[in-house]
Ligand code: APR
């Protein structure tokens with residue numbers, strides 16, 4: 109298990125041109141969460157739900173990692189098992205920055221993947237519409253019931269077990285770009301000695317007095333200081 113956990117949210121991808129959820133003009137200002145991101149929406153509102161994720165998937169094709177993703181990828185390459193990269197984001201910007209997909213814990217799913225609701229196969233369709241890949245059918249069983257590989261509110265989120273596992277052994281927790289509305293980062297930080305919080309501005313869901321260090325600035329402007337703190341921490345432990 110890693111000594112450093114970097115937990116990110118939509119804010120780390122904002123400067124790459126990917127909308128956050130709750131900032132002004134965020135995704136949830138234009139869509140109703142219950143229509144396209146709540147358990148059961150695929151039964152009650154399938155077409156709009158599939159279209160919403162198809163649009164976000166296509167939009168991802170030309171998005172590039174920003175400095176925050178790149179610096180974190182360099183740290184992961186240098187300190188391998190000592191740093192765990194955990195994200196609420198479903199984009200592939202850490203992977204585009206060079207981190208192997210298996211080394212990124214995506215808590216809420218992954219936008220380029222879809223899942224067959226009949227046989228459970230999860231497969232990658234790149235940046236295409238669901239209908240434009242494998243003729244819209246499961247390559248294994250041929251079913252047409254293909255859903256986005258995204259965890260909707262109220263659905264099981266199996267990767268959270270990995271987050272809890274990593275927090276158990278964590279000695280430095282770095283939070284970047286999350287409002288704390290879904291994952292209580294305050295509770296996570298209470299288990300860890302040293303914590304760094306980087307957001308654009310205070311969040312009602314986060315008590316920043318609980319954190320060792322607070323950086324209210326863009327992730328790309330905070331990342332050099334964060335990286336230096338991580339390196340000093342790991343070198344001192346070595
Ligand atoms: N640099 C750093 N932080 C930023 C930046 C930036 N350039 N831009 C925005 N932020 C911060 C904001 O201050 C805010 O605290 O990112 C956070 C974005 O918060 P949300 O939009 O709530 O996104 P997130 O916390 O990731 O949402 C969690 O909610 O809707 C679900 O499943 C979805 O994974 C998502 C979860």
Ligand code: ZN
Pocket residue numbers: 224225226227228229246247248249250251
């Ligand atoms: Zn199938």
